[in-house]
Every structure is written in C-alpha cells, then in structure tokens.
Amino acid sequence: MSEFITYLVTGIALGSSFALIGSGFVVVHRVTRVVNFAQGSLAVLGAMLSASLLAGRLPHVVGEMVTVVVCGLVGVLVGVVAIGKRGTPPLISLIVTLGVSMLFSAAIIWLWGQDPVSPPGLDGFTTILGAEVERQRLLVLVVTLVAFAGLSLFFSRTYLGKALTASASNPFAARLVGIDVRRMGLVAFGLSGVLGGLAGVLVAPSNALSFYSDLPMALGGFAAAVFGGLVSPLRTLVGGLGLGVAGQLTAGYLNGSYQTEVALLLMMVIMIARSRSFAHEEAK
C-alpha cells in the first residue's frame, strides 16, 4: 500500500510538470496554431538555470522566480524566430521550433555539460497513509494548481488574457478590432516559456534533468495537451496527472524504461480515438 502511495505521489508530481508543459503547448497552439517543440527545452533550461542561480547563493524563491522570468523571455525569443516573419505557415514554424530545440540541447551541453542536474528543492519528507513522501513532490502539485488557477484568472479577467482569447477564437476579427495578433502570438510564446521554466524548476529537484530530458518532457507535455484536444488547459491538467501516474505505476510494477513508451502509446490511443473531434477543431 505504502509503495502504491509513493508511486502515486511521484506520478502526480511528474504529471504536474507534464501538465505545465502541456498547457504551454495549448496556449501557443490556440493563438498561433503552432506546436512549439522547444517547450521541453525550456523545462531543461529552467532546471539548469535555477541550479546555477541557487548555487550562486541567490536565496530560494528569488532564484526560482528569476529563472522563470528568464525562461519567459527566452520563450518570446523562440516565438520571434518561429513566427516573427509575417505569414509563416504554422507547419514551417513547427519545424523551426524543432530546430531551435536542437540548438538548445547544444547550448545546454556547452554551458552546463552533459550530466543531469538537480537544483536544491524543498527538503524533508511527510508521511501520507504510511508512505514517506518527499515534500518537494507535494510542492510541485501545489504550485501547479496555483499556476492553473492563475492562468484561468489571467484569461478571464485581464484584457491581455481576453485579447489572447479573442486572437485564438477568431484572428481575423481580432485584427478588425485593432488587436496585433502576431504580438499576441509572441505573448503566448512567452507564457509557454514561463510554464516550461516553472515545470523544470519544480520537477528537477526530485527528477534530475539533463540536455537529453527535453524530448521526454516535451512528449509528456504534448501527450497531456493532446488529451486536452490542444485547446483545453483544464483537460491538459487531467491528462498530465493521469499520464504521470500511469507512467510511474508502469515504472514501479513493470519496468522503468517504459515510461516514455507509455506516454507515446497513450498519445496514439487518444489521437486515434479523438481524430474525429480533431478534424472538427481544424474545420472551425
């Protein structure tokens, strides 16, 4: 039983980071129709940067915040490269983001080396139903839930959020009322950078990340986003958590190296099962 609880909590923590990365995919896709594959790299960048900043004696919270802000700015830069040129088709932008993520891997090896990095997090354990659980993993879930609540408020309450929603809903009409849709796309890329960075900062203290982690992180996030039809942040959260738990249970009771395959399999099943509704989304 306590084993099961441990797997469950570990899965939820990992799943939360998938959900954060996945909602980055969703935000960018809704506004720009681009699937931003540099999303996983931003999580890795977040992990590396926070490790360096915290080792450089920036206090906790400040170090993490600076990291997330920097990841947001880097996200905007990715956006400039991917959609900066007016009229770039989304498919071309997708390939650009893939290329950018490869450059990221190179830059990360150059700056931080090839070894996995794990920044310090929240120390200590808590006992839940007889199972010893790392506090950091609980923190991941709490921060993720707060981030999703914040996102929801941002989209429903602020003008910037509404302008993003308007651009996503009808880019043509958004331009008619004076919204710079391309700039909204850059804002979406920045937001996805923040979400990716946050995921890296949170997950790395318990699951060390290396330059090589961008693909599994991006795949996990993308699978979660696909579960949300690439449009719904809330369903992305559910998908991310489900995927994280399924992956950990597989790793715990079967074999640890199957985790990525579980994500891919889940993604395939969902895509095939929901292909009709995807076609519907596209038609809109």
Place this chain on the structure above:
Amino acid sequence: MLKVERVSKHFGGVYANRDVSLDVAEGELRGVIGPNGAGKSTLFNLIAGHLRPDAGSISLAGAHIDRLPPHVRARRGVAIVFQGARLFAGMSLLQNVMVGAHAQSRAGLVSAAFRPPAQRREEREIRATAEQCLDRVGLLELADRPAEGLPLGQQRRLQVARALAGRPRLLLLDEPASGLRAAERTQLADLIRELNGAGTTILLVEHDVGMVTSLAHRITVLDLGAVIADGTPAEVTSDPAVVKAYLGTGADHAAHH
C-alpha cells in the same frame, strides 16, 4: 475623410479594380454598388487592409493608410463589419464589444494586465461604453448571452456594436444585408440611418440596390473593376451606363428591388 485615388489591383493579369477613385466626405453615407464581379469586395478589402493596391493610394483624414496592416488601420479609426460571422466564440455579447473598445484604449496591453486603479477606472468606462453600444443596436438585454448561436441579424448588429465601441471615424459595412430576412433588413437599414444621423461617416458596400438608394447620400457604381458612375441616388439610377451594366447579369436583381 476617406480618399481613394486611382487605385488598381489585379490578380494574375485580371484587373479586379482599375483606376478606382472615390472621395467620402465627413458625415457622409456613401453607397458602393455594382453587379456581381464588379470589384466591390476587392475595393472593400483594399480599404480594410486585407489587400494592398498595386497602384494608387488610400488616405484617411489626409494620412496615407494603404501600406498599414489591418489592425493598425483599425486603431486609426477604420471600423469594419464583414458579412461573415466574425465574432469571438466563447465570449458574451458584452465581452465581444469590450474587446473592441479595449484595443482602442490608451492603456497598453501589459499595463492593463496589472490593473492599477487608473486601468480599473478605464475598465469601468469601457464597460459603460460597451453597454451603450449594445443599447444603440438594440442588443442590451442579451449582453450576458454567449455570442455563438445568435441569429444572423443579431450577429450583424453585434458586429456593428463592436465596431462602434472603437469610436470609429469611418464605418465600413460589407454587404450587411446579405442573408437577412426582410424584417431584419429593415431594422438594419434603420440602424444605419440612425448611426449616420448621429455623425458616423459610413461606407456601405451592398448588393441590395434598393437598400443603398434609400440610404446613401451618394453612390459609386462599379462595373468590371472600374467606376462607371458617381452621384446622388437619382442621378446614378437614371444613368444609362448603370442601367446597361445591370441589364443581363443583374437586371432581374435590380428590378426586384
């Protein structure tokens, strides 16, 4: 107010607009008519900013706008109502109109996101403006309903409200009557007359000749991409070139109204 000077646009050798000029005075209600394929939509899109002219210029209140992207033209005061459904799904009627007003507001996007007191005051003003605009088009009772699923006539009027929220200098209407039932057309015509009476300069591009002749001060007639007549409704409808253009392809249609 709006000056279109010798504008041409061709698509692969076919001229959709050739040397089109028109001059809309402040406070005027100008109609643009023409048979199918006359180049009305092309002219409309050139003014709205979705197409760029190959030659000629377009200016608004003395400033050239023909190289500006659509969203900048919108901020300069060109408000547009397209015939297709151009609404923000997932938002209420009021929110749809507020987005229109917000994009024109002085506060930058980012500062508005943090909502300091000045912005909150502005937000209240924008809400009041949006409600006023909904009231003008007669949709205030539906303010909190979602925008999707509205009947076509109400969708058009919602678009008009959203356009008004930006306090436009020029309101462009692209075939606003198309697809509407007779009662809805009458309501829409009344609304257009009322808005113009309140001082809004309007350019009405419309297939329904009867509607345009009853509303417009002056009418520009296009045929095969060129202006063939320009004058008061009475002058234009008795112009032999116009009658000839509408014979054959559009005679039934013109007679019908």
